Amino acid sequence: MYQINKLVFRYPRNKEDTIKGISFEIKKGEIFGLLGPSGVGKSTTQKILIKLLKDYKGQILYKGRDLKSYGPSYFEEVGVGFEMPVHFSKLTAEENLNFFMKLYSSTVDVDGLLKRVGLYEDRKKRVSQFSKGMKVRLNFVRAMLNKPKVLFLDEPTNGLDPKNARIIKELIKEFKEEGGTVLLTTHLMNDVDELCDRVAFMADGRIVEISTPKDLKLKYGSRELDMEYREDERLKRATFSLDKLGDNEEFLNIIKNYEIITIHSKENTLDDIFIKVTGVTKDE
Template sequence: MFKVDSLEYSYPGNAKKAVDKLSFEVKDGEIYGLLGPSGAGKSTTQKILIKLIKDYKGAITYKDKPLRAYDNSFYEDIGVSFEMPISFSKLTAMENLDFFRRLYKRTVDVEPLMKRVGLWDDRDRKAGEYSKGMKIRLNFVRALINGPKVLFLDEPTNGIDPLNARIMKDMILEFKQAGGTVFLASHIMSDVDQLCDRVGFIINGRIHEEDTPRNLKLKYGKKVVTVEYRENGLLKSSEFSMDALKGEDFAKMVREKQIETIHSGETTLEEIFIKVTGVALHEQQA
C-alpha cells in the first residue's frame, strides 16, 4: 500500500534530520504500528504520508504510484484521526460531521458510527461541551466519514475510558477485516499489542527494529517457564527452560507441588520498547 524508501526530512531552520533514511512498508490490509519516543519522527512520518509535508527527500509510493503524483483526490481514500481533539466547538457534533461530510464525494451513514462510539444521544450537543474522550471519539468518527481505504491514527485511545477504548479497538479491527489498512502511531503498548500486525520502532528518525509483535516477543523474551509453588508454607519458584518442559523434573513438580502460578518468560512490548529505544515509557508519557 505504502512503500517508503530512504525518506529524509529536516524542519526549516533545523539542521537535525527529523526523519533520516527511513525505509518501511505498510502492506495492503495490515495494521502497521510506528512506535518510538517523543521526537523520534513518528508524527513527522505520518505528516509526510498524509501529504501535509511535501518537501521531503526519498521515495514514497502509494498503490505503486509516487505519492507526489497524487492530487487532493488522495484524501478521498484516507481518514486521519489526530491525537488532539479537533472540532468546531460552537457547532454540534452532527454539524461538525456534516461540514466534513460535504467535502467528500463518497460518504457513509454516520448514525451507526455515532451509536457505536456512544455519541448518538449527544449528537446535538455542541462539540465544545464534550469531554476530551468524547472529542477524541468524534475525531475517530470523522476519520471514518468518507469510508476510507487507509486510516491514519495518532494515539487513537489516548484519554478514553477502557470500555470506549475497547469499542474503538474493535472498530479498528473490523475496519481491517473489511480490507482497510491502518497506520498507527502510538506509545500505548497495549493498543499496539492488541491491534498491530507489524510494528516498527523508530528512534532518531530511523527504524531500529521491525517485526510482528509475536516475533519481537520471541526475540526479546526469555525461553523459560517460571513456576511458583508453596512448600512448607513458603512461596518458592523454579525456572525451567522451554526444552526442559518435557523432562521429568518439570512433570514431577507439577504433580507433587502446590503450584500457584506458571509464567512463560515472554516479554511485553513495553519492555521491548524500553530495550530498543532506551527510553522508559513513563518518562515520555509524563
C-alpha cells in the same frame, strides 16, 4: 499499500535530519504500529504520509504510484484521526460532520457510527460542551467519515474510559476485517498488543526494530519458564529453560508431585521491548 524507501526529511530551520533514511512497507489490510519516544520522527513520518510535509527525499509509493503524484483526491481514500480535537467548537457535532461530509464523494452511515461510539444522543450539542472523551470519539467519526481505505490514527483511545476505548478498538478491528489498512501511533502498548499486526520502533529518526508483536516478544524475551509451587506448606520458586522442557526431570517431578501456584513463560512485554530497543524511558 505503502512502500517507503530511504526516506529523509529535515525541517527548514533544523541543522539535522529528523528522518534519517528509513525504509519500510505497510501492507494492504494490516494494522501497522509506529512506536517510539517523543521527537524520534513518528509524527513527522505520519505527516509525510498524509502529505502535510512535502519536501522529503527518498521515495514513497502509494498503491505503486509516487505519493507526490497524487492531488487532493488522495484524501478521498485516506482518513486521519488527529490526537487533538479538530472540530469547530461553536458548531454542533452534527453540523461539524455534515460540513466535512459534503467535501467527500462517498460517506459512511454517520448516524450508525455516532450510535456505535455513543454520541448520537449528543449530536445536536455544540462541541464546546463535549468532554475530552467525547471529542476523541468525534475525532474518530471524522476520520471514518469518507469510508477510507487507509486510516491514520494518532492515539485513538487516549482520554477514553475502558468501555469507550473498547468500542473504538472494536471499530478499528472491523475496519481491518473489511480490508482497511491502518497506521497507528500510540504509546498505549496494550492497544498495540491487541490491534497491531506489525510494529516498527523508531529511535533518533531511524527504524530500530520492525516485526510482529509476537516475534518481538520472543526475540527479546528469555526462553525460560518461571513457576511457583507449594512444598511442605512452603511457597517455592523455580526457573526452567523452555528447551527440551519435556525431558527436564526436575520440572516433571514438580509438575507431578507438588501443587502448582503459578506458571509463566518469561516473554517480554511490549513495554519492556519499547525501553530496550529505543534506549530511553517510554514517554510518548
